[in-house]
Amino acid sequence: MNEKTMLEETMLDTPANGEEVICCPENLVYEKPDTLTDTPMHYCPGCGHGVAHKLIAEVIDELGIQSETVGVAPVGCAVFAYNYLNIDMTEAAHGRASAVATGVKRVLPEKFVFSYQGDGDLAAIGTAETIHTCNRGENILIIFINNGIYGMTGGQMAPTTLPGMKSTTSPFGRDVDTMGSPLKITDLVATLPGVYYATRCAVNTPNNVRKAKKAITKSFEYQKLNKGLCFIEIVSNCPSNWKMTPVQANKWLEENMLPYYPLGDLKVPNDKEK
Amino acid sequence: MKELKLMKGNEALAEAVIRSGCDAYFGYPITPQSEVLEYLSLEANKRTGMVVLQAESEVASINMVYGAAGTGKLAMTSSSSPGISLMQEGISYIACAELPCLIVNVMRGGPGLGTIQPSQGDYFQAVKGGGHGDYKMIVLAPSTVQEMVDFVRLSFELAFKWKNPVMLLADGALGQMMEKVEFFEQQPRKTEIEPWATVGKPKTRERNIITSLHIQPDKMEEINLHLQKKYKAIEAEEIRYEAINCEDADVILTAFGLVARVCQKAAQLAGEKGIKVGVFRPQTLFPFPYEALSKLASSPKLKGMLDVEMNAGQMVEDVRLAVNGKTRVEFHGRMGGVVPSPEEVLAKIEEKFVGELV
Numbered sequence: 113m114n115e116k117t118m119l120e121e122t123m124l125d126t127p128a129n130g131e132e133v134i135c136c137p138e139n140l141v142y143e144k145p146d147t148l149t150d151t152p153m154h155y156c157p158g159c160g161h162g163v164a165h166k167l168i169a170e171v172i173d174e175l176g177i178q179s180e181t182v183g184v185a186p187v188g189c190a191v192f193a194y195n196y197l198n199i200d201m202t203e204a205a206h207g208r209a210s211a212v213a214t215g216v217k218r219v220l221p222e223k224f225v226f227s228y229q230g231d232g233d234l235a236a237i238g239t240a241e242t243i244h245t246c247n248r249g250e251n252i253l254i255i256f257i258n259n260g261i262y263g264m265t266g267g268q269m270a271p272t273t274l275p276g277m278k279s280t281t282s283p284f285g286r287d288v289d290t291m292g293s294p295l296k297i298t299d300l301v302a303t304l305p306g307v308y309y310a311t312r313c314a315v316n317t318p319n320n321v322r323k324a325k326k327a328i329t330k331s332f333e334y335q336k337l338n339k340g341l342c343f344i345e346i347v348s349n350c351p352s353n354w355k356m357t358p359v360q361a362n363k364w365l366e367e368n369m370l371p372y373y374p375l376g377d378l379k380v381p382n383d384k385e386k
Numbered sequence: 387m388k389e390l391k392l393m394k395g396n397e398a399l400a401e402a403v404i405r406s407g408c409d410a411y412f413g414y415p416i417t418p419q420s421e422v423l424e425y426l427s428l429e430a431n432k433r434t435g436m437v438v439l440q441a442e443s444e445v446a447s448i449n450m451v452y453g454a455a456g457t458g459k460l461a462m463t464s465s466s467s468p469g470i471s472l473m474q475e476g477i478s479y480i481a482c483a484e485l486p487c488l489i490v491n492v493m494r495g496g497p498g499l500g501t502i503q504p505s506q507g508d509y510f511q512a513v514k515g516g517g518h519g520d521y522k523m524i525v526l527a528p529s530t531v532q533e534m535v536d537f538v539r540l541s542f543e544l545a546f547k548w549k550n551p552v553m554l555l556a557d558g559a560l561g562q563m564m565e566k567v568e569f570f571e572q573q574p575r576k577t578e579i580e581p582w583a584t585v586g587k588p589k590t591r592e593r594n595i596i597t598s599l600h601i602q603p604d605k606m607e608e609i610n611l612h613l614q615k616k617y618k619a620i621e622a623e624e625i626r627y628e629a630i631n632c633e634d635a636d637v638i639l640t641a642f643g644l645v646a647r648v649c650q651k652a653a654q655l656a657g658e659k660g661i662k663v664g665v666f667r668p669q670t671l672f673p674f675p676y677e678a679l680s681k682l683a684s685s686p687k688l689k690g691m692l693d694v695e696m697n698a699g700q701m702v703e704d705v706r707l708a709v710n711g712k713t714r715v716e717f718h719g720r721m722g723g724v725v726p727s728p729e730e731v732l733a734k735i736e737e738k739f740v741g742e743l744v
Contacts, residue, residue: 180586184453185597194595200584202456203597205479208449211441215453215461216584218437219410223586241449244442 145169147178151195158358160348161189163315164257164324165196168228171328172199181224184213188230189263207238210245213252224335226253231272232262235297239271242297249306249340253331256298256343259350260369267353271295274372279353294372298345302378308340310379314347314370316362323375339381347373389569395531396492396561399464399554400425402538407573408488409459410437412450414469417502418558419492422464434575444469448476448489455485456596458583460542460576464490466558467508468499470516477551478517482598482609486545488538489523490554492561495696495723503723504558506643509700512555513671520610522617524552524624525671527642531565533669539570548620549582555671557696559644559725617673625678626669632682635664637739640679640693640705642668645726649694652731663735666691671701679708689739690714694731697721 147169155161172178178199185193187206194201204212209227217225234242234256245254261279262268269279269286272294276285286294302310309331313324324346331342347369349361356364393401400422403411411430413423423440430436437454441447447463454461465473470491480487491512495505510516512525524544526537534556541552579585587593600606630650632638637656639649646667653663666682668675682688690713693702702717709715718734720726 178586179588182457182584182586191599194593194597198587198593200587200594201596202453202584203483203595203599204452205449205475208445208452208476211446211449212453212456214439214446215410215412215450215455216457217453218439218450219454219457219459219461220585240442241446244446 145173147172147198149196149198153196154192155189156352158349158351158361159189160259160315160346161257163321164255164346164348165193167315167321167325167328168226168255169197171325171332175329175332177224177332180222181226182216182220184209184216184225184227186227186229186233187264188233190228190230190257191264193228207233207236208241209233210238210250210252210254211241213254214245214248214250217250217252221251224332226255228255229257230263231256231258231260231270235271235295239297243301243304246301246341246343247304247306249308251335251338251340253328253335253342253344255328256345257348258345258373259348260294261350261353263350263353267350271297274368296373298343298378301343306341307343307379308334308381310343311377312345312347312373312375314365314375316349316365320375334381345373347375391567391569392564393531393567394421394562394564395534395556396421397425398531398567399490399534399538399561400429401569402535403462404430404433404436405570405572406539406542407434407460407575408436408462408542409575410439410454410461411463412439412441412447412454412461413463413465414441414444414447416466416469418494418504418561419464419466419490421561422490434572436575444472445476448473448480451487451489452476452480452483452485455480455487456483456584458580458585462488462490464492466492466494467496467505470508470511474511474517477523478519478521479598480551481517481521481523482519482613483596484549485551485596486542486549487551488541488545488554489551490556493555493557495721501723502558504560504644504696504725505721505723506557506645506696506700507721508555509671509695509697512553513674513704521613522550522620522672524548524550524620524673525555526552527555527669527671528560529643529646529667531560531563531567534560535567535569539573544624548616550616550620555643557644558723621673624670625673625675627675627678628667628669629678629682630665630667631662632664632666633685634662634687635685636662636687636689637735638664638666638682638688638691639731639735640666640691640701641695642671642701645694645696648726648728649731651728652735655728655732656735661735668701674704674708676704676708679705680710680712683709683712688713690716692716692718692731692735692738694718694726694734696725
């Protein structure tokens with residue numbers, strides 16, 4: 113509400129110097145979603161987290177489910193997600209977000225529950241919780257941000273770090289012979305019967321942002337219908353720890369991350385179930 | 387009309403869980419307490435609609451408890467020593483986030499994989515922290531199957547009163563043995579919504595956040611000071627203990643849980659030999675009854691205390707702190723799943739105090 117008042121004040125303050133007034137309610141094309149708080153985000157410039165948060169907030173607004181949604185934040189860069197999303201949230205221990213979300217959903221089956229986790233959280237330390245939450249077909253949404261690196265702790269190798277990719281703990285590049293290959297965990301969970309919908313998106317281009325938003329909307333709609341687990345991987349970037357500018361990072365993502373983690377649905381509800 | 391039953395400790399505990407109106411149980415099988423999960427799987431959901439879920443690990447169990455407890459519901463888990471070790475991280479988070487829940491530890495002998503036989507080797511872990519950081523659980527130590535039942539209901543009451551995890555610290559023998567037990571009436575499931583719970587934010591209030599992360603040192607210290615203040619208040623209000631024939635005793639046996647009953651028998655045997663032996667049994671291990679024990683230590687007739695435990699000497703440290711040098715404190719412990727017999731406790735009394743008693 114305060115936000116709107118401020119906006120209106122700005123419009124009134126526009127000097128009437130003869131120029132055409134374009135800053136008026138009729139021309140408003142974009143508003144911050146209500147479910148996004150006014151807290152300035154701590155994310156680095158160009159980071160995909162901000163966009164992903166905004167999409168969740170927009171979808172919650174559009175579906176009108178703010179009062180029925182409980183989110184679970186991870187340990188990682190998104191540890192402060194509860195500062196930005198104006199919904200009830202719980203901050204989980206590292207890797208345990210899907211177990212915490214299970215606990216919430218089991219006692220509040222009528223509410224919308226999602227966890228938001230990074231690659232280290234979901235695909236390394238929390239692998240057991242991820243696999244079993246998916247396998248039980250918990251009726252929740254897991255949003256998985258994959259940027260191939262540990263952001264919060266300063267750029268160490270993640271389970272999803274690409275072959276040859278340098279990090280502070282693979283300074284000569286990831287050697288798959290000794291460090292293993294990048295884990296395609298979304299492909300893995302897509303094979304489980306409990307998973308109803310698994311898809312891989314990105315937020316590097318306007319088109320991909322639109323697709324990611326659609327996936328989030330669909331997932332909450334499926335959750336309302338008790339369809340089971342929905343899993344959205346968002347291939348993202350990390351300009352700071354990739355040591356690139358935001359533009360370079362998005363280019364690198366396009367050229368290196370997406371060939372290894374191709375975008376698209378990995379599991380779609382079959383027609384009979386629809 | 388009293389409802390008396392002959393039941394195994396673990397099953398009686400599970401029955402009490404259902405009757406307490408518990409909303410959710412998350413657990414993983416481990417001997418000697420798997421009957422809790424089994425009994426609840428069979429009985430709970432059909433009777434009260436309670437959620438019972440077998441998790442993939444104790445790590446997952448405690449984090450499911452964290453999630454469910456955050457919604458303001460009555461949530462719990464149970465396990466035995468190695469499983470409780472796996473839960474320590476989660477317990478630390480729950481304690482910091484100030485969520486009410488019940489954690490049952492039916493202790494077995496350790497360290498390591500140890501044995502499935504009874505032990506009290508997790509006293510330190512339960513009472514002194516176990517996980518990282520400065521936190522306390524309220525710890526209740528039942529010594530009968532009846533207390534396994536009564537303390538379940540009490541645990542939930544204390545957990546919500548103090549917004550704190552409560553541990554019910556039993557042992558493998560209490561879990562496995564059968565005794566006569568009287569049950570309380572079925573309590574209704576809770577319908578009241580806690581103001582702090584994460585249940586979905588209505589327009590009428592600010593969002594609720596459950597977290598243990600406060601990255602600014604001054605804020606984190608403030609949280610710690612608040613927790614310590616709460617623990618002081620718990621110490622002032624919630625101490626429970628039983629003192630049997632301690633007032634004019636020559637020797638006081640101190641013990642918790644099952645061992646306190648062994649000590650009662652030993653005291654009886656000593657009485658037959660003309661030695662007056664009292665038994666002091668803390669029912670709450672945190673808060674520990676320091677003051678009551680300190681008063682008893684000043685009794686002019688008292689020759690000393692003998693602390694008996696199924697471990698290498700853990701609670702005895704608190705007994706010594708309480709007594710603070712006012713009387714001699716001896717220790718007798720058995721480990722690895724061995725339960726001390728009344729006869730050996732009596733022999734220990736005679737060995738340690740006999741010269742002074744004649």
